[in-house]
Amino acid sequence: MDLLxxxxxxxxxxxxxxxxxxxxxxxxxxxxRTTCLFAPDFRLIGPDGSEADxxxxxxxLAGQKGVRPADFAIRIDxxxxxxxxxxxxxxxxxxxxxxxxxxxxxxxxxxxxxAPDMPEGVLWRHLQETWIA
Numbered sequence: 028m029d030l031l032x033x034x035x036x037x038x039x040x041x042x043x044x045x046x047x048x049x050x051x052x053x054x055x056x057x058x059x060r061t062t063c064l065f066a067p068d069f070r071l072i073g074p075d076g077s078e079a080d081x082x083x084x085x086x087x088l089a090g091q092k093g094v095r096p097a098d099f100a101i102r103i104d105x106x107x108x109x110x111x112x113x114x115x116x117x118x119x120x121x122x123x124x125x126x127x128x129x130x131x132x133x134x135x136x137x138x139x140x141x142a143p144d145m146p147e148g149v150l151w152r153h154l155q156e157t158w159i160a
Contacts, residue, residue: 031108033148034116034139037064040147042101042122051093058089065151066140072155074133099126106134114141116149121159134159 044061047053062085069081079087102123111117116139124131133156142150 030114030116030139030141030149031110031118033141034118034137035105035108037139037147037149037151038105038118038120038137039103041151042103045088046099046101048088048092049095050097050099053092058092060146061088064145064147064149069151070153074156074158095127100124111138115139115152122156132159133157 041061041064044053044057048058048061065081065085067081069084071079071084073079102125104121104123106119106121108116108118118137118139120135120137122133122135135154135156137151137155138153139149140152142148
């Protein structure tokens with residue numbers, strides 16, 4: 028398995044799901060699957076400096092189904108990816124959101140570990156987001 032390619036693809040696929048979820052078109056089964064793709068010790072540091080663990084993040088997402096308008100969109104631009112161990116990868120990407128007020132962009136760094144038993148072959152371990160102009 029190419030861990031870097033799997034991690035990059037997971038970033039793109041998960042944000043496709045987020046668009047479907049936030050606009051209300053995703054099925055509950057997709058949310059259940061998404062929940063499994065985040066490690067039990069997952070940590071999120073939001074662009075405002077807030078921190079959330081895995082359960083807090085999943086609870087937040089669960090309550091966000093259908094909260095965005097139909098034209099809500101997320102575009103992902105992968106900036107870089109690199110191995111940070113034999114079974115871990117770091118993916119740097121820009122996330123551009125539009126369709127729910129002023130467009131926003133954040134730069135994110137996500138750490139993944141190899142997880143051959145997971146559907147995408149990787150598990151989200153850590154995510155840090157930073158607002159960019």
